[in-house]
Amino acid sequence: MTSDRDPSSMTRRQLIRHSAWFGSAVVLTVVGGEVISHIAGSTPKTSQATRPTLRFAQISDSHIGFSGGANPNVADTFTEAINQVNSLGYTPDFVMHTGDLTHLATPAQFDQVKQMLTGLRTPHIFTVPGEHDTGDDAGQKYRQVFGAGTRGDGWYSFDIAGVHVIALVNTVHLPKLGQLGKEQLEWIEKDVAGVSNDTPIIVFSHIPMFAMYPDWGWGTEDAAQALSYLKRFSSVTCLNGHVHQLFTKTEGNVTFYTATTTAYPLPHPGDGPAPKPVTLPAGQLHDALGIREVSYVKGQQALALKEQKLQ
Amino acid sequence: MRLTDVALRLGIAATLAVSGVSHAYLYIHGYRHIPNIGTAFLLQASVCFALAVLLVIGGPAWLRWAAAGLAAGSLVAFALSRSVGLLGFTERGWQPSPHAAISVTAEALTVVLWAVGLLLSRRAAAAQ
Numbered sequence: 001m002t003s004d005r006d007p008s009s010m011t012r013r014q015l016i017r018h019s020a021w022f023g024s025a026v027v028l029t030v031v032g033g034e035v036i037s038h039i040a041g042s043t044p045k046t047s048q049a050t051r052p053t054l055r056f057a058q059i060s061d062s063h064i065g066f067s068g069g070a071n072p073n074v075a076d077t078f079t080e081a082i083n084q085v086n087s088l089g090y091t092p093d094f095v096m097h098t099g100d101l102t103h104l105a106t107p108a109q110f111d112q113v114k115q116m117l118t119g120l121r122t123p124h125i126f127t128v129p130g131e132h133d134t135g136d137d138a139g140q141k142y143r144q145v146f147g148a149g150t151r152g153d154g155w156y157s158f159d160i161a162g163v164h165v166i167a168l169v170n171t172v173h174l175p176k177l178g179q180l181g182k183e184q185l186e187w188i189e190k191d192v193a194g195v196s197n198d199t200p201i202i203v204f205s206h207i208p209m210f211a212m213y214p215d216w217g218w219g220t221e222d223a224a225q226a227l228s229y230l231k232r233f234s235s236v237t238c239l240n241g242h243v244h245q246l247f248t249k250t251e252g253n254v255t256f257y258t259a260t261t262t263a264y265p266l267p268h269p270g271d272g273p274a275p276k277p278v279t280l281p282a283g284q285l286h287d288a289l290g291i292r293e294v295s296y297v298k299g300q301q302a303l304a305l306k307e308q309k310l311q
Numbered sequence: 312m313r314l315t316d317v318a319l320r321l322g323i324a325a326t327l328a329v330s331g332v333s334h335a336y337l338y339i340h341g342y343r344h345i346p347n348i349g350t351a352f353l354l355q356a357s358v359c360f361a362l363a364v365l366l367v368i369g370g371p372a373w374l375r376w377a378a379a380g381l382a383a384g385s386l387v388a389f390a391l392s393r394s395v396g397l398l399g400f401t402e403r404g405w406q407p408s409p410h411a412a413i414s415v416t417a418e419a420l421t422v423v424l425w426a427v428g429l430l431l432s433r434r435a436a437a438a439q
Contacts, residue, residue: 018371021370029361030357031361032361033354036335039335039339248345248348250407252406
């Protein structure tokens, strides 16, 4: 009896055998994933049952007063961002605006942004200044509107739900990179002196606290000094604006998250000679804008972040 | 040849397991909260463990190709995260230490062992 089967082709038995190996690989992958998730305490069942201890929203770089092709109406997109925060399905414990509230720091722009922020449904609204808010008067007008209860150039800290929050100002002294300055650095050292090592720390600033792209001023000159005071803490999360795009990096115990904007996108680091507003094709602007949700569950080291595009 | 083949197979399984443990550890200790990267770490670790178990049992040759592909892909992802960024995620140097160095060494060894196995099997086939 002869067979006209190609000797290099797979027999039915071989096919079944390979399928069994492949199926086993898939099953073991799923089982492995479940086991790791369970160990991490992040199985869907657990996360649904565990209500976060702290939930807040971050919005950034609204540039109220900007007028240009990159976004012909920044007030509209800022209103949409506020509405989106109000539609999260819960009331955030606070909302933080990480700077560049205004574009030119005029009294009228500060009035407008202050009015608009009152539309947020949250018990507390916090801000840090961007360089657009402090440029021409070292932040005096900014502090008249948003500086109540702050120290120095407008920095402050507070404790909420077992988390220590530090809001920094690195936009007042701006040779090229952001700068905190001696007085603020001394304050940071004193501020965290009495905080226990296992307390999660959240640091807000406008300019990144890491060297994201120094050629464009996207970094803070004396950030390393500030972060050295936070080395002993098990979890430090730095949240900033300024760069109008999402970016993440981890250095030791510190994780940095840059936020997107509610106004207009900027180029990726090094794309072009300078960070000028980018005009996107029609209909694509909202994909580049957004808000951020942050939650913290007591007992866990890190915060959970969820980015939302502007709808 | 048979002994060398078993040693290479077990070597690939061991290096994969080391990479998987490293990624799983980082996932459990914070990386799960990093958008996209957390899921990628979980998937990398799970597939590493699955392939390592099947390689220890035996399994067809494509398992080694899959192991080498996974290790090479992880190395590329590592390089991207240290240069242009990976899905908006960047890290510097060998941070987090020592896991970055352990993972990279294990993945490089996986690729080397796969390449050695491939070379030996081709030589054996040519000799016959």
